[in-house]
Amino acid sequence: MNTTETTIRAVVEQVLQQLGSKPATAASKPAPARTSGGEIPVISSRNGAAFSAGSRGSDGVFHSVDDAVAAAGEAFEKFRMRPVSDREKVVQIVKTLCEQQAEELGRLEMEETKIGRLDHKVEKLKIIKLVPGTEFLKPTAYTGDRGLTMIEQAPFGVIGAITPVTHSLPTLAGNVVNMAAAGNSMVFNPHPSGAKIACEGVRRFNREISRAIGIENLVTIIEKPTIESADEIFQHRGVKMLCVTGGPAVARAALAAKKKSVVAGPGNPPVVVDETADIDNAAKCIVAGAAYDNNLLCIGEKEVFAVAPIFDKLMDAVGRHGGFRLNSTQIDALTKLAFAPPKEQGGHAILNKDLVGKDAAVLAQMIGVKVPAGTQLLYGETDTNNPFVPEEQMMPFVPFVRAKNTQHAIELALEFEHGFGHTAIIHSRDMRTTTMMGRLMNTTLFIANGPSMAGLGLGGEGFLSFSVATPSGEGVTTPATFTRSRRFVLADDLRMI
Incomplete structure (x- = not known):
């Protein structure tokens, strides 16, 4: 051999x-x-x-x-x-x-x-x-x-x-x-x-x-x-x-x-939401994509970077579309269940695979929280140090990170997509911003103003495939x-x- x-x-x-x-x-x-x-x-x-x-x-x-x-x-x-x-x-x-x-x-x-x-x-x-x-x-x-x-x-x-x-x-x-x-x-x-x-x-x-x-x-x-x-x-x-x-x-x-x-x-699709976005549509799309099959999709929204002027409005809107907002204490409790510390300095947090693909209500119950019937997604504000941001966790919790401005949000999206070249999403009415992010991210799928599934012809034009070839370059x-x-x-x- x-x-x-x-x-x-x-x-x-x-x-x-x-x-x-x-x-x-x-x-x-x-x-x-x-x-x-x-x-x-x-x-x-x-x-x-x-x-x-x-x-x-x-x-x-x-x-x-x-x-x-x-x-x-x-x-x-x-x-x-x-x-x-x-x-x-x-x-x-x-x-x-x-x-x-x-x-x-x-x-x-x-x-x-x-x-x-x-x-x-x-x-x-x-x-x-x-x-x-x-x-x-x-x-x-x-x-x-x-x-x-x-x-x-x-x-x-x-x-x-x-x-x-x-x-x-x-x-x-x-x-x-x-x-x-x-x-x-x-x-x-x-x-x-x-x-x-x-x-x-x-x-x-x-x-x-x-x-x-x-x-x-x-x-x-x-x-x-x-x-x-x-x-x-x-x-x-x-x-x-x-x-x-x-x-x-x-x-x-x-x-x-x-x-x-x-x-x-692999992928770790980021979402950017700027101050020109249709906030209600952005919230609806984020929940639809991130909650789909409890976030098992490789294209699914994994972390959101929203600019400060609209951040609180977006958080409220997500709650109106099937999301349940966790406070900082509850997020800390869920994070400790979902991840173990890295085995070595600078390494990746270790994902608890028993939580992958579980319902939002199940995750909430594990930290002593009862959510309303129909809750599809847990979410809350974190900083970039929370392992839910860099890791492709595949569970229905999405961290929202407050960005200083649009440029900062796009820079964070580029950093935490990790160069996988898989999927990135933006909610913006500014076509110049959308164009700039699309060129910079250089991902196989880039979706504007829709849920992640739109990139596979589900809510957007195009065709479906369950194999999205990213590192080898063939795409969908x-x-x-x-x-x-x-x-x-x-x-x-x-x-x-």
Whole structure:
């Protein structure tokens, strides 16, 4: 094993050890539903029971990486010879299943992961229909005196993907739509704490794909993800490309692998609110974005820098839109629960993962506070020394920091985004200020006067994807992200003009 492989393995080991969860196991298997006329059936679990049980290689679920990659490779060789219409069938199967079965699958994900909000788990599956498909693959043609040149977007082959616990099945489903539309097959290594629901989704997708186009194991997954399985996917010669969603360590591991890697890295999205902002709209948007799935979204508002002249008005407005304001004593109590001191001087505060994705009412109860029914978000004034400001905490508490002026607010936003290049938000009616911040932040997503979700086509124009590739630079992924550029040149012929 060379030095690079050793480094990658060490980083992957660090990542998966941080997951702190035992691998998932499967339970009972429902009888396959019958289908007629090409319809995609609603497949319900028996007696509302949990997950299907699969034998080795059953419906795309495998015990070993070698077997999964081999099966996905065989599927790709068949899939690559099929018409684009078969890709469209696969895309529609995934979108339809996610929409039809969102209530059941969302509940199963919530029961397994125990983080976030059930209504948003369901919604995230229903909106998979907004993920782009084959329509994003546009050929380019050049004609002239010397003939015809065509540039097409060709598939890579087997794509290896690492998915997070925060959106286990939605991320996987969105990736399947993008990757299959591009003509690829895939092997997934899910987060151990979301492995059951990820495997169940793969089983259901594969059953319907097999019925529709006669190809098995187009989507494969490791049933019991481990340190070794993640490392094997990164190193496997049969895996031609990687797509990784996770924190800084897993992003570094993917970028160190000797193959093309699309990497959705960490974020700590700041919000700036200046004195020209529509304060009521800003408050409404901050609550909507930060409270979504209890702030599990990587694009979600994590800290707010508001200028002094409107600071108190903004704080009052947030309370009118579903926020509950904590006083300084209560914030200190919550901070002590949420973070342990750094292990070394200058290090990061240590996040209490047991609080990640919990409801605002649960967090409040833990510090002896009872909040009104309907409270979506806790918030309060802090300074920049509070660890809620620099850390991507993923819980429904947002710190508000009082800035001296707009320039100061933007400087703080730049500092605490940490150069991740992920997401930044501003509420301002001054287009010069908005332009200046957008250029300075240089983030993949930059949203003005809307909630963070607007950056993914939810309340703003554009399209959806659950993989936002920041360190590798592809941005919000599409089917084109998972293709190779192929040029075909026909010299001296087809000169039609």
